[in-house]
Amino acid sequence: MIKQIRAGILGAGLGSRLNSNAGAKPLATLAGGKSLLENLLWELKKNGVTEISCALRSEQFDERKKASLPAHPGLQYLFKDTESSLHTLAALVETMAPEKGPALFMMADTIMLPEDFSRFLRFCRELPENENAVLVTGFVDDEKPLWVNLNQDQTVARFGGDHGQI
Numbered sequence: 001m002i003k004q005i006r007a008g009i010l011g012a013g014l015g016s017r018l019n020s021n022a023g024a025k026p027l028a029t030l031a032g033g034k035s036l037l038e039n040l041l042w043e044l045k046k047n048g049v050t051e052i053s054c055a056l057r058s059e060q061f062d063e064r065k066k067a068s069l070p071a072h073p074g075l076q077y078l079f080k081d082t083e084s085s086l087h088t089l090a091a092l093v094e095t096m097a098p099e100k101g102p103a104l105f106m107m108a109d110t111i112m113l114p115e116d117f118s119r120f121l122r123f124c125r126e127l128p129e130n131e132n133a134v135l136v137t138g139f140v141d142d143e144k145p146l147w148v149n150l151n152q153d154q155t156v157a158r159f160g161g162d163h164g165q166i
Contacts, residue, residue, distance in 0.1 A: 003125040004101055007044050008092040009054040010146075011037065011108030012082045024060035026108040036109050038070055043114060047121045049104070050074045053096055055088050056108075057081055085146035086160045102127070107146075132156075 011026040026037040034042065037054070044052055051074045058079035069077060078095055082088040089105060096103055104124060112120075124133050134156055136148050149157045
């Protein structure tokens with residue numbers, strides 16, 4: 001049996017550096033015409049993720065924009081204004097019941113090759129119940145990145161702070 005994984009999408013940031021008419025980073029359009037959010041939802045659904053929570057910045061979504069958001073069974077939106085990605089992560093964790101099993105959290109502007117995305121989800125599904133995985137990048141171009149500080153054995157020492165190894 002395949003271990004079910006839920007997903008949390010962090011999209012409550014300001015997205016101030018993104019030059020887009022979308023007004024909210026998750027709605028910025030990619031070259032193929034899909035928004036960043038639609039692209040993530042497509043990859044998650046394609047890989048069997050059926051329960052998705054997405055935190056979006058409430059001040060960027062009037063009723064018209066809310067009505068235009070993608071709708072899927074198992075997809076819920078949390079509209080929240082947070083001061084950082086770490087606070088958005090905490091808000092998502094608080095709303096996603098831990099007893100329902102493992103969860104994958106990602107930023108709204110996550111872009112990966114489809115095969116890398118699938119490979120990481122397969123890896124996560126094979127983890128023992130008491131283990132977690134964090135996929136990070138060495139490329140950081142963000143005004144308030146969510147840093148991950150690692151121990152020498154490559155385990156996570158802590159999230160947050162002014163800098164990290166990513």
